[in-house]
Amino acid sequence: xxxxxxxxxxxxxxxxxxxxxxxxxxxxxxxxxxxxxxxxxxxxxxxxxxxxxxxxxxxxxxxxxxxxxxxxxxxxxxxxxxxxxxxxxxxxxxxxxxxxxxxxxxxxxxxxxxxxxxxxxxxxxxxxxxxxxxxxxxxxxxxxxxxxxxxxxxxxxxxxxxxxxxxxxxxxxxxxxxxxxxxxxxxxxxxxxxxxxxxxxxxxxxxxxxxxxxxxxxxxxxxx
Ligand SMILES: Nc1ncnc2c1ncn2[C@@H]1O[C@H](COP(=O)(O)OP(=O)(O)OP(=O)(O)O)[C@@H](O)[C@H]1O
Ligand SMILES: [Mg+2]
Numbered sequence: 559x560x561x562x563x564x565x566x567x568x569x570x571x572x573x574x575x576x577x578x579x580x581x582x583x584x585x586x587x588x589x590x591x592x593x594x595x596x597x598x599x600x601x602x603x604x605x606x607x608x609x610x611x612x613x614x615x616x617x618x619x620x621x622x623x624x625x626x627x628x629x630x631x632x633x634x635x636x637x638x639x640x641x642x643x644x645x646x647x648x649x650x651x652x653x654x655x656x657x658x659x660x661x662x663x664x665x666x667x668x669x670x671x672x673x674x675x676x677x678x679x680x681x682x683x684x685x686x687x688x689x690x691x692x693x694x695x696x697x698x699x700x701x702x703x704x705x706x707x708x709x710x711x712x713x714x715x716x717x718x719x720x721x722x723x724x725x726x727x728x729x730x731x732x733x734x735x736x737x738x739x740x741x742x743x744x745x746x747x748x749x750x751x752x753x754x755x756x757x758x759x760x761x762x763x764x765x766x767x768x769x770x771x772x773x774x775x776x777x778x779x780x781x782x
Contacts, residue, residue, distance in 0.1 A: 559591045559592065560591065560592040561589060561590070561591055561592075561625070561628065562590045562591065562592055562594070562626065562627060562723050562724045562756050563588060563589065563590035563613055563624070563625070563626055563724060563758070564588075564589055564590075564623075564624070564625040565586065565587060565588040565589075565612075565613060565622065565623070565624045565625075566587050566622055566623045566624075567585045567586075567587065567621060567622035567623065568583050568585065568586045568587075568588070568609065568612060568619045568621070568622035568624065569581075569583050569584060569585055569586075569619055569620045569621040569622055570582045570583040570605070570608050570612060570617070570619050570620055571620055581779055582605045582608040582779055583605045583608055583609060583612070583619070583779045583780075584778070584779040584780050585621075585622070585779075585780060586605070586609055586622075586776065586779070586780060586781055587781055588609070588613065588758075588774065590724060590756060590758055591756075592723075592754070592756055593750070593754050593756055594756050594757070594758070594771065594772060595746075595747065595750040595756075595757045595759075595770050595771045595772070596757070596758050596759070596770055596771065596772040596773070596774055597759050597760070597761055597766065597767040597770035597772070597773045597774065598610075598758060598759070598760045598761075598773075598774050598775075598776060599760075599761060599762070599767050599773055599774070599775050599776070600775055600776035600777055600782065601777065602762075604776045604777055604778055604779060605776055605778075605779040606728070606760045606776060607728055607760065609776070610726050610728050610758075610760055612624065613626075613726060613758070614643060614647050614649060614726045615631065615634075615639045615640075615642060615643040615647065616643070626642065626646060626647075626723065626724075627646060627723050629642075641674075644669075644672040644673045644674070644720065645673050645674065645720050645722070646720075646722050646723045646724070647722050647723070647724060647725075647726060648716075648717030648718060648720070648722040648724070648725040648726070649717055649725075649726055649727075649728075650710070650713050650714060650717050650725060650726070650727035650728070650730045651713065651727075651728055651729075651730070652728055652729035652730065652732035652733055653733060654701065654706070654709040654710055654712070654713045654733075655713065656701040656709055656712055656713060656716075657701075658700065658701050658702060659700070660700070661697065661698050661699060661700055662688060662693060662696055662697050662698070662699055662700075662701075662704065662708075662712045662715075663681075663684055663685065663688065663697040663698065665701075665712055665716055666684035666687060666688060666712065666715045666716045666719055667680050667681055667684045667719075669716045669717075669719050669720065670683060670684060670719040670720060672720075673719065673720030674720075675719070675720065680719065683719050684715065684719060685697070687714075687715035687718055687719060688711075688712070688715050690715075691711040691712075691714060691715055691745065692711065693708060693711055693712065693715070696708055696712075705738075706733055706734050706738065707734055707738035707741060707742065710730060710731075710734065710738075710742050711742070711745070714742075714745060714746070714749075718749070718755070723756065724756045724757070724758060725746075725749075725755060725756065725757050725758070726758050727746070727757060727758070727759040727760065728760045729760055729761060729762065730742060730746070730759060730761075731743065731761070731763060731766055732761075732762070732763075736765075739763065739765075739766065740765070743765075743766055743769050746759070747769065757770075
């Protein structure tokens with residue numbers, strides 16, 4: 559079985575002042591194999607988002623080791639980390655995080671540019687993905703001209719354009735109503751089942767957690 563993420567003993571603290579240190583992660587282990595569809599669950603403040611940022615190379619741990627696709631991420635330069643992040647990791651956020659001044663199509667194309675796709679290829683792939691997600695009539699809409707569910711579908715297209723090894727989703731349904739949440743989960747499940755995409759999904763929602771194949775529990779910055 560191919561491992562996509564292997565994290566061992568991940569620690570991360572935030573020093574707020576000389577005496578006040580927040581220990582967000584106290585030694586977390588995570589395995590994600592190719593084709594996994596896993597949830598990360600746990601109470602507010604237990605370190606889920608901090609962990610996602612570290613696994614997605616948006617932040618660095620204070621201690622521990624991280625391998626992505628079998629490659630050690632510990633001593634990467636910022637430039638190399640940026641490259642690996644753009645090519646291997648797709649992100650889906652609770653607040654969609656689309657660029658407000660760009661259209662749906664432009665948001666997706668831009669991610670393809672960061673991932674190193676050529677001009678024609680990124681345009682073609684972006685259109686294909688938006689079509690697949692049922693947004694063919696919304697490509698020229700800006701984020702504020704789209705519903706929450708539509709914005710999240712654009713974000714899914716953006717996460718997929720570089721054919722990443724893993725898609726990290728932090729509360730992807732957190733701002734959506736129940737029906738739209740389940741539609742988004744159906745899309746993610748289909749991508750997993752039919753295209754073998756690998757997902758790691760942070761959620762507070764038990765329906766979302768139960769829709770995942772595995773659940774990883776964190777409590778107080780540790781595996782529980
Ligand atoms: N940039 C930061 N600076 C200081 N403390 C932080 C920072 N980010 C997170 N923390 C603290 O680290 C701990 C873990 O935060 P994190 O955001 O990872 O929790 P979470 O599990 O994602 O919570 P939630 O379910 O509410 O999103 C919290 O106590 C939080 O206050
Ligand atoms: Mg969080």
